[in-house]
Amino acid sequence: MSTVRTHCSVAADGTITFRLRPPADAPLRLLLVLRPKKGTPEETTHTLGLEARGDDGEFHAVLEPRPPLAEGRWDAYLLRGTDTGRERLRPGLRDLRELVDGGTRERTSPVAVRVPYATKDGFLAIRTWLRTAHAEAGPLDVDGRTMTVRARLHGAGLSEGAELAVRPRGGEGAERTFPARPASDGAFRATVALAELAAGAAGTRFWDVFVRPGGGAPLIRIGRLLDDVADRKGVFVYPRVTVDGSAIRPYFTVDNDLAVEVTAPR
Template structure:
């Protein structure tokens, strides 16, 4: 295929309320053995082993459709979509058509069991259709973030587990940007799932190296429980980093700011003011 998007196959995507994704090609395919290929993106030089094949079927109005069911879940990562016109045909990348993701908008309002899976269709920078997927044993969904002069409060809800005695939030320095972990109090709700965490700006700044640093946020649901990453995954936003921007708070010559990483995980940045 050429790089001209007028000659490349295009797929529309519809997110269903039960968690399935339906992909529709406008033109019928002459070979009934045609399939849709999902291939997980790997690092340079890594073997291409993660694949999922979906049958393509002709609908009542001549359209060609494939359905990705909610189960089994896809491994966490980024998946590119291809058309296989025949079993031995060369895979063709699919251009992005219309994406109806309204069923995903309120996904954070629905409780999830373990493992917690999420997937969001999105267009790549060059206009191809891809999926961003997450698959975690448990997940803490970040909600409202309130930035004050002295602290930042994050409202969150646990999925796949509940809070118990000894629950604690820990902030881990990334690389050499800080001196050991820091703890933050957990204000738990009555159902053991809703909670608030409060990050003290001065304490975080004091524990950060002179050149600044980044801190990743985890909650331990119980004293002996493994850490659960705090993130925002359960809606229709594939990458929040550039669109959800929170103000910085100044303390002792530094700026402390909550932000989302490229993977939608919640972190804090500490840097010199100005």
């Protein structure tokens, strides 16, 4: 069982500095492993050198912002030498202050995000996103008939013909589109008529929310990635509203993307 606590701090440019006091001397390395899908082997890793700092037994490793890490969850391990295997690291203090207002800073393409966090079983991991472009969700207003989405584009720009696209998950049915109007600082807003999502509903249906920044442009996922929250689904909870007999609830997915759940009466 690992007892090595690893402190980390994140800079505004995405650099992460790890600090730990391992019970052994060099050679030491810090290993990041991209968590594979269930039933598949590990394939992607990233190794960092650990260097002693001062005479207090503390070692540092630095994860630079480039190259960006692939999107997913990266588990952190300590490597002792070449033949002693690896040991998962426990989280220590995590200084994420630079991430809190990350959505206010302009991001260029590709949009790369890293958030250190503690896993449910108490180990250190890094949640990462890597997208060509991203729309950072802001305040979300839901009333009896409509849902107003505000978001800011990163890595792309809004142009004529921009629209919000709400797509049924699984490809069952047609997408619904609503005009996206520019606001300030690269932001936009769009109002969704919830009755259009409730129409013809049977059982429970899920809709994913995108923006098409201009006529014919590729869709960009709307989500909330640019702050210090690695897992938003259970933290940002919106109330259900009833529209034409269906219960409708916006929510963030396990990937922190915006979606809508529609449940029709049986």
